[in-house]
Amino acid sequence: MDRATLAARLRDILPADAVVADEEALRPYAGDALTAYRRLPRVVALPGCIEEVQAVMRLCALEGVPVVARGAGTGLSGGALPDESGVLLVLARMNRILDLDPVARTARLEPGVRNLAISEAAAPHGLYYAPDPSSQIACSIGGNVAENSGGVHCLKYGLTVHNLLGVKLITADGELLEIGGAALDAPGLDLLALVTGSEGLLGLVVEVTVRLLPTPAATRVLLAAFDAIDAAADAVAAVISGGIVPAGMEMMDRLAIEAAEDFVAAGYPRDAVAILLCEVDGEPDEVETQVARVSEILAASGATGIRVARDAAERARFWAGRKAAFPAVGRISPDYYCMDGTIPRRHLAEVLLEIERLSATFGLAVANVFHAGDGNLHPLILYDANAEGELDRAEAFGARILELCVSVGGTITGEHGVGIEKIDQMCVQFSALELERFHSLKAAFDPDGRLNPGKAVPTLARCAELGGMHVHGGELPHPELERF
């Protein structure tokens, strides 16, 4: 359907200002935070309520129009990259907190509510919403559900999926499904887990019920410096083996430390090869004993210096460096490519050292800033998009890192999603049978394949034709398919 006709049909069912079809006005919607990919949607629709979403979905079902959902557009894997023939359904206007019940410790939210706004609204009741992706000031809860977002505190408090009670989902044909609710479980199959992290391929999340947690009485942060990457990696394992599950356990390497220091002067030791930030929370006496225990363990693991933030201001400064690390790296390089593989913690040192070797091979620097406690790596590959061939090299380097993660028993994406960015690496992680089951599951929700087409799960043909497919131990990942 051409742009003018589709816009006119949408204007029949939506307020006039809820349809964007002018080419210039469509540009801001051409991509998300994966900026290397951009394309214009046919039309943008900005529904303000569930009924309007349903009306758009019914129209699109009738006319066979693809639909891509978009929240705040902060996604890092291109999940909200529009389809050129489709509607980009922007849920940002549905941004009300419908209900916050401090007694039940739940909040019922429209999908466009910003992640941080939930904790801000809960704070007067001594409660907060635990998942805190680094984009939390901007990203919205609907997108968090679609991506199963993590954050700094997932080691102790879980991912989005662990903090949800229910969602309302609009299916491809406009039907409203209630999945979960305000109780802790639901009858039948547990579709809440299936829908969480499904990247807008199974349905549109139009309402979310989250659980809130009591704000810990006390929180302390330790900063430990190390003169070797493997010592820092071993310290992470030692703390967890010691029976302590920190609220957060982050690692930064030298390049990231320097960039962060230059940017926000967090007080990190510039001579360190790596630093660990370790946050513990709980009852005040408990936190003091844990700080002492963690300090002992870090020292025994070879920390060259350990500092405990003395007050809230210093704690905020320690975290400021970590939270500003991505933009800080952005200041020292024209472009960077952020990876998101997760590995079993015991392979941390080995994988980090291999990334260092690959960095030399590809001739591109890497800064490492990541969630060490849960093994979720974020190597930032520095490159210059204007330099001939550097983007291709950065992508090839990134692909090698993800394959390395899979080879040690990890995954290609810990929290950023597959989207369009890592769709080829899915061929490395999953077999043809597994991919086929994914496609069948998708068809159980969306038989015509109109929701976020071409994302998250590659076709078997794509995997077979993939030029960069690697052969492990002489075994092709998809020997049953013909090669061209």
Added chain:
Amino acid sequence: MTDCAHELAEQIRAAEASGRPLRIRGGDTRSFLRGDVNDDTEVLDVRPHRGIVAFEPAELVITARGGTPLEEIESTLAEARQCLPFDPPRFAAGSTLGGAVASGLAGPARPWQGSVRDAVLGITLLDGRAGSGRFGGQVMKNVAGYDVARLNAGAMGALGVLLQISLRVAPVPEQRATRVLEAGLAQAREQMTALARRPLPITGLAWEDGRLRVRLAGSEAGVAAAVAAIGGDACEENDRYWNDLRDSRLAFFAGDGPLWRLSLPVTAPQPDLAANWLLDWGGAQRWCRTDAPPETVFAAATALGGHAMRQRPAPARSPLPAAMARLQARIKAVFDPAGILNPGVLYPDSL
């Protein structure tokens, strides 16, 4: 420690070819949860497929085959001072890990330590097409592909056999304590929600017969501070009470009369049913002894935003809305198009 995946797949392949249903069994300790299954149904015995495949205490992850006895998992974890956070019920000896995950039942700590599904990191699924696939993985964070692993927690084998399971485990807390407060039901419900709002190391809130029990678990300092903050009396039974509650062995659960489990929002008022009640999970799981007809109990639970399951005499579950039932049947068909794996175990006509 044996790998029988090949034999299990062969049996499924044969059943699929002939269209004969199979009843997946582990230790058979949770068979009372199974609806509408003919005892003559051919058994697919997962117990020979057993053994712990990987356990590294520093990872907080254990990977084991579905037929591994729960006792073996727990003793291995205990040696490293770790445990399964969802604390599955042990109705009898011989439970398997696969059964514990497939049935999706969690103990009294569920609201604080998470459900079975919350602990699942990855599975190898042998489905009704005799296809074997790995979903999820062995790491805490993994968003590649649809979450088929967690979908299988509580699915009662409707989608396949859990050949291998990776779970997140937790350190055993250094200290546990139980406090008892005298309270009627209405007062106890208020106390439970009030306590749960405070940052206390609570891992159990249960009420029966005029007594509210509060279980605390964590560091010595944390538990001591919480005991002082909560007051009440020490509880002599301590762990035994919570284990008996978890395993439905308290006197409340005895007798042949119908036993119902209602899963409700903690703030939902008490359903208007003539019944004896025991509240667990801070009021989110309400056990009920009533002779009310099933339709009445289902309607009461639904009206309060929850659902109900009769565990005895025969299992019965809150009906699914029509659109949801159709969707769940389509999902089953993805993994078991011939409908040969545990048919009717969740819902007689669709799952």
